[in-house]
Amino acid sequence: MIPRYLNLTKSEIEEKTKGLFGLLRCCKLCPRECGVNRLEGETGFCLTGRYAYVSSYNLHFGEEDPLVGTGGSGTIFFAGCNLGCVFCQNYEISHSTEGSHEVTKEQLAQMMIILQDQGAHNINFVSPTHIIPQIVEALGIAIEMGLKIPLVYNTGSYDKVEVLKILDGIIDIYLPDTKFFDPDLCEKYLKAKDYSERAKAAIKEMHRQVGDLQINDAGIAEKGLLVRHLLMPNGLAGTEKWMEFIAKEISLNTYINIMDQYRPCGEATKYKELVGVVSYEELKRAQDIALKFGLKRLDKRDFSRFVYLFRK
Numbered sequence: 001m002i003p004r005y006l007n008l009t010k011s012e013i014e015e016k017t018k019g020l021f022g023l024l025r026c027c028k029l030c031p032r033e034c035g036v037n038r039l040e041g042e043t044g045f046c047l048t049g050r051y052a053y054v055s056s057y058n059l060h061f062g063e064e065d066p067l068v069g070t071g072g073s074g075t076i077f078f079a080g081c082n083l084g085c086v087f088c089q090n091y092e093i094s095h096s097t098e099g100s101h102e103v104t105k106e107q108l109a110q111m112m113i114i115l116q117d118q119g120a121h122n123i124n125f126v127s128p129t130h131i132i133p134q135i136v137e138a139l140g141i142a143i144e145m146g147l148k149i150p151l152v153y154n155t156g157s158y159d160k161v162e163v164l165k166i167l168d169g170i171i172d173i174y175l176p177d178t179k180f181f182d183p184d185l186c187e188k189y190l191k192a193k194d195y196s197e198r199a200k201a202a203i204k205e206m207h208r209q210v211g212d213l214q215i216n217d218a219g220i221a222e223k224g225l226l227v228r229h230l231l232m233p234n235g236l237a238g239t240e241k242w243m244e245f246i247a248k249e250i251s252l253n254t255y256i257n258i259m260d261q262y263r264p265c266g267e268a269t270k271y272k273e274l275v276g277v278v279s280y281e282e283l284k285r286a287q288d289i290a291l292k293f294g295l296k297r298l299d300k301r302d303f304s305r306f307v308y309l310f311r312k
Contacts (some may be wrong), residue, residue, distance in 0.1 A: 001214070001222040003150050005139060005170045013140045014186040014310040020133035023163070024050070030082040030129050031160055031198050040168050045101055046130035053079035055093040057111045059118055064257055064299050066120060066213065066221035067152065068175070074120030074149075076111055082130045083156045084191030085179070087274055091266030094127060095212070108138035113145050121220050122173065129159050136170060150222060152205075157199035158192055164205045173213070174206035175265040177228040181238025196238070200245055203227065213255040213297075226249070229259045231286055233276040239286045247293035257299035258286050 005013070023029045034044025041049040059072030067073045079100035081095045088094045103111075112123050128135055139147070150172035153192040157176040178199060180186045186195035205226050213224035227246060231237050241260075246254050260283040268274040290298055 001216070003148060004172050004210075005143065005151065006148065008169055010140065010143075012169075013136065013143075015016070016170070017133065017137045017140065017296070019166055020136055021191050024133060029160070029163060031158055031192070031194065032082055045084070046082045047097050048080040051102045051104065052108060052131045052134040053097040054103050054108070054111070055079045055090075055100045057115060059115065059120055060124065063124065064221075066215050066219060066226070066255075067124065067175075069218065069220045071119035071121050071301070073120070073122055073152065074112070074115030074122045075124040075154075076107045076108075076115075077126045078128060078131050080130060080154070081127050083158050083195075085156070085266070086189050086271065087262070087264060087266050087268035089138060089263065089265045090127075095266070105134065105138040105141055109141035109147075111144040112138070112147050113278075116147060116149050116209055118166060120149060122150040122152050123147070124154050124175075126154045127156065128153055129155055132163060132167065136167075139170065155202075157202055158190075158195055158235060159198065159202040161201050161205045164202060164209070168209045170179070172210065172223045174203075174210055174225050175228065176203050176206060176225075177230060178203075178237075178242045179230055180232070181241045185236060198242060200249070203250060204248075207250050207254075212251050212253040221311050224255070225259065226255045228259055230311060231278045232262055232274070233278060233283060234273050235282070236273065240289050243286075243290045243293045243295060247295050249258065252294045252296055254295060255297045255299065256290060256295060258283065258290065260286075 010132050027034050032045050036042035036044040038049050043049050055077040057076040060075040061072050063073045079097040081094040152173045153171045154175040181196045183193045187193035210224050213226050214222050260278040264275050
């Protein structure tokens with residue numbers, strides 16, 4: 001299957017780029033709408049001005065099997081973030097740009113090509129919400145350099161529908177992560193009271209664009225929606241409500257990864273209810289909830305190995 005962006009003309013990509021950069025002048029790129037002029041280097045919540053900050057890029061084998069395959073997922077980790085998750089396992093790069101590299105569009109395009117040449121099955125943009133204009137700008141160059149593998153939008157889901165609509169025809173695989181559902185918990189732990197409502201609207205738009213996850217005969221994802229749900233200690237994630245939403249408002253054929261690898265990082269130890277890990281019993285209960293709502297396409301990888309030491 002040919003990546004969606006290869007069906008766009010050069011002028012179409014340039015038009016999308018122009019529209020996206022227009023949102024940075026008085027930044028309205030994400031739901032926070034900080035209003036700073038990022039084109040002049042001003043920064044808001046995401047700590048990012050005109051240019052993207054990249055923490056690292058490499059072949060990643062810790063993603064879901066349909067993304068990893070045999071060659072790995074070509075991940076590009078952006079610094080800064082439009083969410084303020086107090087427990088983020090990438091806290092050092094999501095809450096700061098120090099130690100990361102500010103990159104030009106040419107450099108970002110070159111990273112995509114390097115990962116493709118190394119055998120990546122896809123280009124996986126990690127925390128891309130605040131970097132969408134820069135990604136699309138670099139994509140135009142990468143296409144001319146021979147980019148031809150799917151693009152993955154690996155997001156915390158705090159996205160604006162109107163911005164996602166500009167991405168229609170560009171992104172092949174949407175990979176949203178659903179965290180808390182209760183608005184008060186979203187405000188407390190994510191610094192975004194409207195998170196769940198924004199995330200639900202965003203996931204609906206993602207599914208409208210690409211549909212259910214399509215996996216080829218080699219077991220590699222080519223297009224579609226893959227939803228992650230991060231379990232939290234003490235049942236704080238709102239699993240039942242998220243599974244009900246996916247089942248009733250997205251698709252019963254949604255590919256879901258219910259993740260149990262939470263561990264207290266960042267500032268999590270300041271909140272006693274976030275200190276701990278997710279037990280096997282909690283994972284099994286969450287899977288049973290998904291099955292109860294008719295969601296049977298559950299990722300079968302065992303993520304418990306990542307937190308084994310914390311369960312000792």
